[in-house]
Amino acid sequence: MQQMNLDRLDRKILDVLQSDGRIANADLAEQVGLSASACLRRMRALEEAGIIEKYVALLDQRKLGRRMDIFVEISLTGQSRETLENFERAVARSGEIMECFLMAGDADYILRLTAEDPVDFERIHRDHLARLPGVLRMKSSFAIRPVVRRTAIPLDRDG
16 A cells, blocks of 8 residues: 655645544635635545545543543464454444554553453453453553543644
């Protein structure tokens, strides 16, 4: 997959969209200094190139009662392709797991999940984590509070 060369205007469009994905095209065009049609063409090109994957609403998990962030380090029984694929398929099916990263280092994977409270985490552990295939060891860490949580990718380089 070839990487698209982004110019200053593309980066400005992406910066604005990362902070307001619902902005009207006319308003976006005005902010970045383009005509509405030129702005829309650039947005479509960014979408077609896969740089803009999708548009979503970011929810405040705490206001929805999910006050806990838990990070779970997973070590698997082995590193065979089948073991990794079975684990990854199971993780993808679990709506309770917010993020999963394949790691280099002590753990094979790190998962991030959210829970209402320790009782809710116990339910998630019993119903989801304990059923993941190929797990040798799990180590859970409870976050005290987020210090930095970003969704925007830094794009401001070269002006």
